[in-house]
Amino acid sequence: MALADKTAAELQKLIHTKEMTISEMAEQAFERIEELDSKVDAFLAIDKEGALKQAAQLEDTPLDERGPLFGLPIGVKDNIVTEGIETTASSRILEGFNPIYDATVVEKLKKDGMVIVGKLNMDEFAMGSSNENSYYKNTKNPWNLETVPGGSSGGSAAAVAAGEVPFTLGSDTGGSIRQPAAFCGVVGMKPTYGRVSRFGLIAYASSLDQIGPITRTVKDNALLLNTIAGHDEKDSTSANVEVPDFAAALTGDIQGLRIGVPKEYFAEGVGEAAKQAVRDALKVLEEKGATWEEISLPHSKYALSTYYLIASSEASSNLSRFDGIRYGYRTQKAGNLLEFYMNTRSEGFGDEVKRRIMLGTYALSSGYYDAYYKKAQKVRTLIKQDFDKAFEQYDVIIGPTTPTPAFKIGEKIDDPLTMYANDILTIPVNLAGVPAISVPCGFDNGLPLGLQIIGKYFDEETVYRVADVFEQATDFHKKTPQVWEGAVQ
């Protein structure tokens, strides 16, 4: 029975018609992971025992008590805590860390009957755009094993692209769901800031971080957001707003939709293939009744600097909790308390994490606070206002997700600024806090490209509707990478 190319509805039908049990479906996911992950390296921890136990408990639930994702397997990014499954955020400093509770999103997955198969590789503490900053392994892009899957949710995107699991959760601070989704040819949604609880998400930059779903289709993505969205009293930044049925928003009708296309997203540094794929996509949407106009988001070019100052500052504060005392890695070389802290942290953190902690510490230090941190917060206001103004006239904003497709492993790792530039088109969205999705929209030399659709605050519905119309009118999402050939389906 081929599972890898099936949607949630198709998979569930197999269970409900008793062609397969929930346990058998989980077993098959593990078989495929076992076969493919030696090439892709998407998973850090696999929890076969826990998953099969969970699956067995689900088998007897009456059909009328089952939601649309009931019984289906899912993988979770390794910065989201899972009770009893090792959670490291791909850092040495959390090696062996075994959480004693579930993140709110994980509780919600379990409540809706999803089977958690394991944890996915990422850039250490979600800092990176290639997964090369993981302490444990380099995840490869299933479309070309010599290229990166993107980051920081590279394992989450690669696992879906390889067909190892139909669903994963990622997190997005500056593009960490959308950029790997684009590189791996899958669908990745960063919801509005506050839409999804961050309780149990290991914090990188608290005012930007947001958990979101990665899937093969837009519909499945909307279903998964239905499961994880909602106010949580354990996260004071989660928004107390009504959660609509996102899947019900996929009406197929975008007649009269007004699209803004920022000229800054077609600037120097954005590859011709990415630009052309978006122009083609706009034609598709026009045929479906939408109109588009060129607009300007004039402060876009300041977003990268603003982001690195704000995110690094928040990170330097958030990561101060890792001190080797209560959990995690502990140095063996300590003469006094200060040495204990300093050696633990130096041995436990990788270079990119150290760079950002130092940048943030510098930006927050006395004498530099106004020039760097406060300045960046002010520019953040201007970037947010660009979006507010554009959304007075347009329903969605559309552009490429990334300037180029996936690059070669090792190509950019020694040059932080070049690496950071990957995220120029995704970062403004996090600074403004609005929702955005990446959907497959083309190929460049056999590597996928992503279309980014940005929406108004808490209007994921329109974003999904447009993404679904585009997906239904094209067949990019039906293409599968070479790594599929000959594998257990």
Add this chain to the structure above:
Amino acid sequence: MAKMTKEEVIEVAHLARLAITDEEAVHFADQLEAITNAMELLNELDTENVEPTTHVLPMVNVLREDKSIPGLDRELVLKNVKEHEAGQIKVPTILD
């Protein structure tokens, strides 16, 4: 253009509780200088009358009734502690 010296990096690393060697300090100085120079782009903008954004959504303090609720079980809390004894976390000797 701000110049980042080895000494400044060592000072910042110390504030961040990171031990670094002289060699690493030189390497990080070059990288952090390039990064902070790129950030100076923001100085093009006049932000005199712009309010800073710390959060994109209106945030209010969330208060709850001042009532005690059971915490986590002690055994469970100690699960990830490297060394512990009699319900207490053990640390290396830190006073000379």
